[in-house]
Amino acid sequence: AQSVAQPEDQVNVAEGNPLTVKCTYSVSGNPYLFWYVQYPNRGLQFLLKYITGDNLVKGSYGFEAEFNKSQTSFHLKKPSALVSDSALYFCAVRGVDSSYKLIFGSGTRLLVRP
Amino acid sequence: DTAVSQTPKYLVTQMGNDKSIKCEQNLGHDTMYWYKQDSKKFLKIMFSYNNKELIINETVPNRFSPKSPDKAHLNLHINSLELGDSAVYFCASSQVARSTGGANVLTFGAGSRLTVL
Numbered sequence: 656a657q658s659v660a661q662p663e664d665q666v667n668v669a670e671g672n673p674l675t676v677k678c679t680y681s682v683s684g685n686p687y688l689f690w691y692v693q694y695p696n697r698g699l700q701f702l703l704k705y706i707t708g709d710n711l712v713k714g715s716y717g718f719e720a721e722f723n724k725s726q727t728s729f730h731l732k733k734p735s736a737l738v739s740d741s742a743l744y745f746c747a748v749r750g751v752d753s754s755y756k757l758i759f760g761s762g763t764r765l766l767v768r769p
Numbered sequence: 770d771t772a773v774s775q776t777p778k779y780l781v782t783q784m785g786n787d788k789s790i791k792c793e794q795n796l797g798h799d800t801m802y803w804y805k806q807d808s809k810k811f812l813k814i815m816f817s818y819n820n821k822e823l824i825i826n827e828t829v830p831n832r833f834s835p836k837s838p839d840k841a842h843l844n845l846h847i848n849s850l851e852l853g854d855s856a857v858y859f860c861a862s863s864q865v866a867r868s869t870g871g872a873n874v875l876t877f878g879a880g881s882r883l884t885v886l
Contacts, residue, residue, distance in 0.1 A: 691877075696880075699877045755817050757814070758814075761811055
């Protein structure tokens with residue numbers, strides 16, 4: 656079965672510092688991986704996805720993610736965090752039984768302090 | 770212009786009542802979804818329709834019944850509401866990208882917060 660794990664409930668970082676939000680996956684076959692962000696009282700917004708190709712994927716708002724096949728990881732990164740990046744971040748994987756189904760991780764709350 | 774809109778945004782009701790949540794998308798997408806987000810923020814897919822055909826039906830009580838009158842609308846009706854149904858329900862839509870093997874990107878609505886007392 657497909658699954659993703661986000662080992663950290665919360666990540667704290669100071670504004671201006673680099674940030675990493677971790678995600679590991681378990682899939683059979685080629686993984687299709689996604690990151691979404693949820694701001695308070697809002698729906699999820701797509702940040703980026705990995706299908707194939709370069710292991711470093713660039714997305715919205717200056718975020719990027721690095722696909723690492725040997726470590727089965729897809730960590731979200733940003734070189735310099737902003738207070739406005741504070742939100743809930745979800746990693747997701749496409750279900751192998753359906754291209755329509757996204758399976759989400761448990762979410763990681765990012766808190767960027769001024 | 771809202772891409773995926775849900776109504777109502779908030780719904781407070783008593784146990785045992787029946788309620789509906791409506792969703793509409795103006796993106797021209799062919800697939801719509803209902804996700805449930807519980808109090809711990811965990812997201813789980815409930816249903817999905819592709820061109821009005823039910824394609825995903827997860828382990829959800831029969832009290833939940835989706836209906837898609839056309840591919841721009843997906844409604845969720847819940848009978849005999851229970852305390853455990855309290856959650857935020859998100860509607861989403863996507864257009865399956867055949868060229869990328871179906872790695873479709875979902876566009877979410879703002880959510881409908883259901884509170885059952």
